[in-house]
Amino acid sequence: MKIKVSQNARNALQVIAGAGGLALLVFATQTIRAPTPLGGIIITAFVYGLTVLSLIGIGVRKYADITRHLLIATPVALIIGLLGGYFWAGEPWDVLLSWSFFTSIAHIAFLVGVFSGSIADAKTR
Numbered sequence: 001m002k003i004k005v006s007q008n009a010r011n012a013l014q015v016i017a018g019a020g021g022l023a024l025l026v027f028a029t030q031t032i033r034a035p036t037p038l039g040g041i042i043i044t045a046f047v048y049g050l051t052v053l054s055l056i057g058i059g060v061r062k063y064a065d066i067t068r069h070l071l072i073a074t075p076v077a078l079i080i081g082l083l084g085g086y087f088w089a090g091e092p093w094d095v096l097l098s099w100s101f102f103t104s105i106a107h108i109a110f111l112v113g114v115f116s117g118s119i120a121d122a123k124t125r
Contacts (some may be wrong), residue, residue: 016076017120023080023113027088031108040102051118060122066106069118077113081106 034040055066085091085106088102101107 022116023077024088025082025108026109026112027105031105033105033108034103037099037102038066040107044102044107044111047115051115053117055118055122058119058122060065065122069121070114072121073114073117077110077117080113081110084109 001078034043052066055069060066060069082096085096085104086093089105091104091106095101095104096106
């Protein structure tokens with residue numbers, strides 16, 4: 001029996017796989033965290049800028065398309081980062097849902113997920 005999967009479902013699975021695969025690898029390795037929440041916010045801005053430049057580099061030219069890729073990858077990466085941070089890294093929810101999130105391992109997983117999920121989404125379109 002052959003199951004038909006729509007193109008939109010395939011794209012969504014590609015983003016989840018791209019964001020999830022690399023983000024979960026962050027929890028399995030030693031990772032340097034931001035020393036302060038402000039440092040984490042600055043790193044976040046840098047990674048979003050790097051993602052935009054990478055999307056332009058692989059051929060995405062419209063601002064609306066770049067925004068769409070980021071809007072698709074961000075919630076997926078945030079959910080994976082929060083759940084991985086709680087269940088795998090053992091971070092308490094009060095840390096993950098506060099400014100301290102920007103100094104946690106879950107933040108690094110979130111950033112890796114945003115970057116890889118955006119690239120994966122761009123490659124499927």
